[in-house]
Structures are given as structure tokens and as C-alpha cells.
Amino acid sequence: xxxxxxxxxxxxxxxxxxxxDSVEAFLFDCDGVIWKGDALIDGVPQTLDMLRSKGKKLVFxxxxxxxxxxxxxxxxxxxxxxxxxxxxxxxSFAAAMFLKVNNFPRExxxxxxxxxxxxxxxxxxxxxxxxxxxxxxKTVQLKPNCLFEHEKTVMYQIDSNxxxxxxxxxxxxxxxxxxxxxxxxxVVVGLDQYINYYKLQYGTLCIRENPGCLxxxxxxxxxxxxTDLQEWPGAGCMVDAICGSxxxxxxxxxxxSPFLMDFLVQKLAF
Amino acid sequence: xxxxxxxxxxxxxxxxxxxxDSVEAFLFDCDGVIWKGDALIDGVPQTLDMLRSKGKKLVFxxxxxxxxxxxxxxxxxxxxxxxxxxxxxxxSFAAAMFLKVNNFPRExxxxxxxxxxxxxxxxxxxxxxxxxxxxxxKTVQLKPNCLFEHEKTVMYQIDSNxxxxxxxxxxxxxxxxxxxxxxxxxVVVGLDQYINYYKLQYGTLCIRENPGCLxxxxxxxxxxxxTDLQEWPGAGCMVDAICGSxxxxxxxxxxxSPFLMDFLVQKLAF
Numbered sequence: 001x002x003x004x005x006x007x008x009x010x011x012x013x014x015x016x017x018x019x020x021d022s023v024e025a026f027l028f029d030c031d032g033v034i035w036k037g038d039a040l041i042d043g044v045p046q047t048l049d050m051l052r053s054k055g056k057k058l059v060f061x062x063x064x065x066x067x068x069x070x071x072x073x074x075x076x077x078x079x080x081x082x083x084x085x086x087x088x089x090x091x092s093f094a095a096a097m098f099l100k101v102n103n104f105p106r107e108x109x110x111x112x113x114x115x116x117x118x119x120x121x122x123x124x125x126x127x128x129x130x131x132x133x134x135x136x137x138k139t140v141q142l143k144p145n146c147l148f149e150h151e152k153t154v155m156y157q158i159d160s161n162x163x164x165x166x167x168x169x170x171x172x173x174x175x176x177x178x179x180x181x182x183x184x185x186x187v188v189v190g191l192d193q194y195i196n197y198y199k200l201q202y203g204t205l206c207i208r209e210n211p212g213c214l215x216x217x218x219x220x221x222x223x224x225x226x227t228d229l230q231e232w233p234g235a236g237c238m239v240d241a242i243c244g245s246x247x248x249x250x251x252x253x254x255x256x257s258p259f260l261m262d263f264l265v266q267k268l269a270f
Numbered sequence: 271x272x273x274x275x276x277x278x279x280x281x282x283x284x285x286x287x288x289x290x291d292s293v294e295a296f297l298f299d300c301d302g303v304i305w306k307g308d309a310l311i312d313g314v315p316q317t318l319d320m321l322r323s324k325g326k327k328l329v330f331x332x333x334x335x336x337x338x339x340x341x342x343x344x345x346x347x348x349x350x351x352x353x354x355x356x357x358x359x360x361x362s363f364a365a366a367m368f369l370k371v372n373n374f375p376r377e378x379x380x381x382x383x384x385x386x387x388x389x390x391x392x393x394x395x396x397x398x399x400x401x402x403x404x405x406x407x408k409t410v411q412l413k414p415n416c417l418f419e420h421e422k423t424v425m426y427q428i429d430s431n432x433x434x435x436x437x438x439x440x441x442x443x444x445x446x447x448x449x450x451x452x453x454x455x456x457v458v459v460g461l462d463q464y465i466n467y468y469k470l471q472y473g474t475l476c477i478r479e480n481p482g483c484l485x486x487x488x489x490x491x492x493x494x495x496x497t498d499l500q501e502w503p504g505a506g507c508m509v510d511a512i513c514g515s516x517x518x519x520x521x522x523x524x525x526x527s528p529f530l531m532d533f534l535v536q537k538l539a540f
Contacts, residue, residue, distance in 0.1 A: 038414050140463060142496045144308050193410060193467045200465070200503045208501075222517050226412045231478075233470045233515035240514030245503035247492050 025057035025268050030072070031064060037228025040079045048081060057268060058087055063254040064225070065091040065190030065218035065235060068120035089264060091218035091235075091254030092117035095188045096125035097263055098216060098253045108185030109151055111206050113199045113238055114192050114218065122188075130184065131202060136194030140201060150205045151184045184210055189242055189250065190218035191235040193226065204245040215242065219254030295327035295538050300342070301334060307498025310349045318351060327538060328357055333524040334495070335361040335460030335488035335505060338390035359534060361488035361505075361524030362387035365458045366395035367533055368486060368523045378455030379421055381476050383469045383508055384462050384488065392458075400454065401472060406464030410471060420475045421454045454480055459512055459520065460488035461505040463496065474515040485512065489524030 011019065028034060034044055051058060060072070060083065067075070069088040076083040095118055099110070104127065112118050112132040122129040130151065140148060184206040192199070207215050217239040224234035239250055253259045281289065298304060304314055321328060330342070330353060337345070339358040346353040365388055369380070374397065382388050382402040392399040400421065410418060454476040462469070477485050487509040494504035509520055523529045 140502075142463065142502075144498050146497055147499050148502075193412065195465065195467055195470070197463045197465055197503070200507055204503050204507075205500075220514065222515050227416055228414050229417050230475075232410075232412075232418075233467070233474050233511070236514035237470055237474075237511045238514075241503070241507045241511035244490065244506035244508075244510030245492050 020051070020054065020056070023056070025059060026051055027059045027061050027264070030060055030062040031225040034060065034076075034081075035079060037225070038079075039228060040081070045081060058083075059089060059264065059268070060087055061089045061255065061260070061264070063091045063219035063221050063235070065095070065118055065254070066115040066193075066224075067092065067117040068124070069093050070120065071117060089260065090117065090121075091190065091260070092121045094253040094260045094263070095190070095216055095218050096121040096127065098251070098259055099127055099186060099214075100125050101263070104186060104214075108183055110186045110188055111151075111184045111203055112188050112190075113195065113203050113242070114188060114190030114235075115194075118188055118190055118218065129188075131199060132192075133194060135199050135202065136196065138196070138198040140198050148201055148205065150202050150209075152206065152209050184213060186214035186216055187242070188216045188218065189235065189239045191224045191226075191233075192238050193232075195238055195241070200241060200245060203242055207242070207246045207248060215246065215248055215250045217250035217252045217254075220250075220252060221254075290321070290324065290326070293326070295329060296321055297329045297331050297534070300330055300332040301495040304330065304346075304351075305349060307495070308349075309498060310351070315351060328353075329359060329534065329538070330357055331359045331525065331530070331534070333361045333489035333491050333505070335365070335388055335524070336385040336463075336494075337362065337387040338394070339363050340390065341387060359530065360387065360391075361460065361530070362391045364523040364530045364533070365460070365486055365488050366391040366397065368521070368529055369397055369456060369484075370395050371533070374456060374484075378453055381421070381454045381457045381473055382460075383465065383473050383512070384458060384460030384505075385464075388458055388460055388488065399458075401469060402462075403464060405469050405472065406466065408466070408468040410468050418471055418475065420472050420479075422476065422479050454483060456484035456486055457512070458486045458488065459505065459509045461494045461496075461503075462508050463502075465508055465511070470511060470515060473512055477512070477516045477518060485516065485518055485520045487520035487522045487524075490520075490522060491524075 009015065033041065035041060048058060062072070067090060069085045069090060072088045072090055073083055073085045092114070106126055109128045109130050110122055111130050112122070114132060116133055119129040119132045187203045187206050189203065206213050218235050220236040220239050221234035222236045223231040226232040243249060279285065303311065305311060318328060332342070337360060339355045339360060342358045342360055343353055343355045362384070376396055379398045379400050380392055381400050382392070384402060386403055389399040389402045457473045457476050459473065476483050488505050490506040490509050491504035492506045493501040496502040513519060
């Protein structure tokens with residue numbers, strides 16, 4: 001099927017009909033395209049109604065990770081636009097789908113530097129999220145001999161004398177089993193208005209110390225459209241902070257990464 | 271004069287005497303060299319005493335920006351080492367010296383994402399710092415029609431009808447005078463354990479909206495040695511966060527930038 005992206009022909013009143021007729025699905029950004037802050041942009045309802053009347057598939061794609069698809073559908077409805085959750089592709093959902101498509105083990109946990117939307121999409125996809133808003137008011141203890149605790153992979157070194165002590169062996173086997181279910185295997189970073197040193201340290205330690213821990217960015221946008229009058233630091237701010245402390249580059253799942261577009265094209269094909 | 275840096279000859283018990291004899295000044299890092307956390311490293315007092323007895327100049331250079339030279343001297347003394355403030359070169363001091371050497375206008379303000387050390391060094395150098403620990407508990411208001419206020423450069427557009435109104439002209443002249451003294455002309459970013467979205471937005475807006483506003487990084491170290499048992503996100507974390515939200519690269523004044531070394535070499539020559 002055809003998906004309208006990257007068209008180089010300039011639209012005019014003469015050829016707009018040809019474009020609409022030749023395309024089955026239309027992808028819309030949200031911030032600055034559908035709305036600005038909490039205000040609907042002029043002409044949007046009429047345009048969407050026209051496309052729906054022609055049987056076009058509509059998809060709303062946003063890099064904003066603060067909300068889940070359910071929360072976005074609610075926002076659409078509050079602005080008088082009827083949109084199905086299945087028509088919404090936000091980067092919080094993209095993060096959850098990336099883990100699902102890549103068979104991320106369900107017994108591993110996901111630490112979130114971001115907001116409620118990411119945690120909700122992770123839960124819906126069957127994953128266990130940690131952090132997010134819950135860690136927004138946590139502070140760090142910077143004292144000598146004080147260790148910052150985080151859910152980490154426990155490594156065991158078993159030497160030749162180990163099996164001499166059967167009781168220790170049994171206890172350790174139980175502990176290994178418990179710990180194998182409690183490790184953080186991925187850190188998802190998105191826009192987080194409650195960013196703090198606690199979360200930065202938690203995410204950094206997981207990525208640095210847990211072997212194979214994924215570092216996933218919902219997107220790297222410099223600005224986030226948190227209010228209508230002003231631009232705010234976007235997810236790129238939090239993502240780059242973690243790049244700075246880990247010296248690692250993230251897997252980006254939102255625009256303009258190929259993951260979201262490939263996922264969308266596959267989904268639209270059915 | 272000779273300054274011992276980047277020596278490629280391996281030191282041995284045979285040639286260490288030659289090195290000491292051939293060099294006038296010794297530069298030491300602090301974290302991991304003089305101390306670890308709050309514990310002095312073995313052999314340090316004896317080494318320093320030996321070098322002093324030979325009339326060597328000693329300089330203690332640290333990228334840690336959380337303290338001022340005065341605060342570092344206090345830490346040295348608490349560990350039983352007598353050090354003069356003039357022998358300490360921390361990156362908080364480097365930031366203040368960079369502004370001084372480059373004739374940063376004293377009527378402009380400096381916004382600080384960092385800790386007390388930077389503010390103290392700015393004040394000692396005759397500059398006005400804003401932010402830092404004071405903004406650590408501030409939160410943002412994310413409401414429609416709500417504008418985040420920051421000290422910005424005020425731009426005036428005067429048209430041909432302007433001079434028709436003399437009273438307006440006088441009032442505006444006074445306002446221009448007041449505002450020219452209240453603008454932020456530089457943002458200094460260092461390690462900040464009280465990092466939050468308020469500070470990130472403040473610093474981002476100054477760099478984005480104030481023409482010519484400097485973006486200065488004390489350093490870009492990935493890790494900061496905040497406690498003895500664990501590594502913590504360093505200034506590189508906060509600096510990269512601002513790179514992510516402004517899409518700009520900072521002027522780095524700490525190691526390994528040439529500024530601090532050039533400044534030191536010049537100072538040691540007198």
C-alpha cells in the first residue's frame with residue numbers, strides 16, 4: 001500500500017485531489033498540526049471529516065511520550081475530535097512496541113525516566129515499569145560509605161569449594177531465582193518534567209552495571225510543546241543527559257527513527 | 271618554565287630523581303589522586319612534603335565544580351594538608367576566570383546550573399550569579415497562557431512615530447537602562463545534584479533567546495566522585511542535557527580544554 005511520506009511535489013489546488021485519491025493512509029503529527037497546547041488548529045475537524053468520508057486511514061503520530069494512546073484519545077475527544085486509540089502512535093507506545101517486537105523478557109524490569117504515558121504503555125504490553133513520576137520527589141544521600149541502591153543484575157562467581165556447603169548452595173539458588181526476576185534490563189528515557197539526580201543516577205547505574213541493559217530513547221527532540229506560548233526542553237534534553245553520564249548512544253524508537261515508520265507501515269498493511 | 275605534563279618516559283627508581291630535579295611545578299588532580307571521597311590516599315602527605323622541601327610549586331587541579339577554592343582549601347586542611355587557596359584550580363574558578371579573561375560585562379548576569387562553588391567564584395571575580403542551589407526546589411507551571419519568566423535581553427524596535435511621544439520616550443529610556451543591567455549573558459553548567467526542569471528551562475531559554483549568551487561548561491566528565499563507594503553522573507550529564515535542549519555546543523573551561531592549562535601556565539610563569 002501507499003503511505004504519504006516525503007512527497008516532493010508541491011501541493012496546489014489543481015493536484016491536491018490527485019494526492020488524496022492516490023493515497024490510502026494519512027499520517028498526522030499532533031503538536032503544531034492538530035493542536036497547539038490545548039487549542040485545536042483551524043480547519044482540522046473539517047479536513048479529518050473530509051478524509052474519513054473518502055474512506056482514508058488516519059494515523060496520528062507524535063513524539064510526545066508524556067501520554068499513552070488512551071490519554072491522547074481523551075485529549076482528542078476533549079477537543080471534539082473522535083479518534084480511536086488504534087489510530088494513535090505516540091512514542092511511549094513505540095517504546096513498549098520496540099520491547100515487544102524484540103522479545104524483551106517479561107521477567108525483567110524497565111526503568112523509566114519519563115512520565116505516566118510510558119508506564120501505562122509498558123503495563124499494557126505486559127512489562128513491569130519502575131521509576132517515572134513515582135521517583136520525582138526522591139533525593140539522593142551523599143554520605144561516605146553510603147551506596148545508592150538500584151535493581152541490578154546479580155553476578156555469581158562459583159568456585160571449586162562452593163559445592164562443599166550444601167546449605168549455602170540451596171540458599172544461593174533461591175536468591176538467584178529471585179534476583180533473575182528483579183533485574184532492570186532496559187531504561188526508557190522520554191520527556192520528564194520531574195527529572196532529578198535520583199533518576200539520572202538510577203538510569204545511569206542500570207545502563208553501566210547491568211550487562212546488556214538497553215538504553216531506549218522515545219525521541220531526541222530538543223523542544224517539547226508543554227504549553228501553547230513557549231517551547232520547553234524536550235526528551236532530547238533527558239536523553240542527552242544519560243548519554244553524557246553513560247557515554248552510550250540510545251536506540252531511538254520515535255521519529256525520525258526507522259522503527260516507528262516500519263512498525264506503522266507493517267500495521268497499516270493489514 | 272617547564273611544566274610536567276604528558277611525559278612519555280616511564281618513571282623508575284633510577285630516573286624519578288631526574289624528573290623531580292628538572293621540573294619546577296607539579297600539577298595534581300584531586301579525586302582519586304589526593305583523596306577518595308573523604309579519605310586521604312596513602313603516601314600523599316609525604317610526597318607533598320618532599321616536593322615542598324625541594325622548593326617545587328604545587329598546583330591542585332580538579333574538574334569538580336561543586337566547591338570554590340576556599341571550600342577546597344578547607345577540605346585539604348580537614349585532611350591535615352596545608353594548601354594555599356592560590357594553589358587550587360577547580361573548574362568553578364576556571365569558569366569565573368574565563369569570563370574575566372574575556373572581559374565579560376560586569377553588568378550582565380550569569381545563570382548557574384551547578385552548585386555553591388560556581389556562585390562563590392563568580393562573586394569573588396566580581397560577577398552576579400543567579401540560580402544554582404537557590405533554584406533547586408523550584409517547579410514549573412505548565413498551564414495554557416502561562417509564560418515561564420527568565421531574565422532576558424529586551425529588544426526594542428523604534429519606529430518613526432516614536433519620538434512624537436516624549437513621555438513614552440523618557441519612560442522607555444529608563445526601562446532600557448534598567449534592563450540592560452539585568453540580562454543574563456552567560457549560562458555556566460557544572461555538576462548539579464539538584465538539577466530540575468526549572469533550571470533546565472531557565473538555562474535553555476537564556477541560551478536560545480538572549481543574543482550572544484555564552485554557554486560555558488565547567489567540564490564534561492561523565493562521572494562525578496560524590497561519594498567514595500560509587501560513581502555518580504558528572505557535569506557531562508547536565509552539560510549534555512543543555513546541549514540536547516539548545517542544540518548548541520558549550521565552551522569547556524575545565525580539563526581537558528586548553529583554557530585551564532594555558533591560564534595555569536601563564537600564572538605559573540610569574
